[in-house]
Amino acid sequence: MLKGKTQWLGLAHTKRKNVLHGIICYFILLFAYTGGSKLIDVDPLYTSLRNTPLYFGKPLALILSWGLPALEIATALSLCFSKFRYTGLISAGILIFVFIMYTGWIVIFPMQQPCSCGGILAEMSWKQHFLFNLFSEALALSGIYLLSPSKKLSR
Template sequence: MKKETMYQLISGLFVFLFVYTASSKWMDIETFRWALSGSPLLKHTANWMIYALPAVEILVALLLCIRATRSLGMLSSLALMITFTLYIGYLLASRHELPCSCGGIFRDLTWRNHLIVNCILLVIAALGYRLQGQKTY
């Protein structure tokens, strides 16, 4: 597969992922607030994080949609995936039993399965970032 096609597919995947998860969080904002309020790391920031996190996800999706900002969007996607993956790793290591504050289908995953999905997405984001650095198109 051509690098350009692979890069565009990865960008599209993250646009879909971030728009989907942000929308799911906003559609059930009270559950999202409740989950963040129970988090040992996020409980003190829950009231503004319920708006900030989905807004950042939408912003990153928009960056990925604009050719001139796609590189920044891919770097931002990688940063978000690193952050989300580390957070899930922390929860698993500390044995905190919390509901997932993610939206939609991700809400039904166990934390261990969520970590696996995030690790896969993290690898894909790293590949996208690497491809954008190599682009010759």
């Protein structure tokens, strides 16, 4: 009986580990791709930031157009190494939250929606982008919960 219960708990533990690894690979793919795309061609992001209803000035738009992709790449890299995975997941959660605020603002105030031309993710409408960000945030929170010290899952 005890052996069966231990086996079942072990299986649940393995499943949780697999889910966690799936979430980590998802965010590595997401942030490395989007960060890399933005760094290769900075102009569309700069133009998009200048055209948002948030009225970014030129200096701030310039800083964000370089800083944001760099942060995304750093987050993807930190997720690759077990020592920094927890930090990477928290960083992913914060980044996605900021994107939710940004896309949410544009969805709620559609008076001047910046053109989201270019890139695979930009094939979506702003509403779809907003829902995608919500889904990603749920994954990030799940990953943080699974990797939290109390869960004792392997990092």
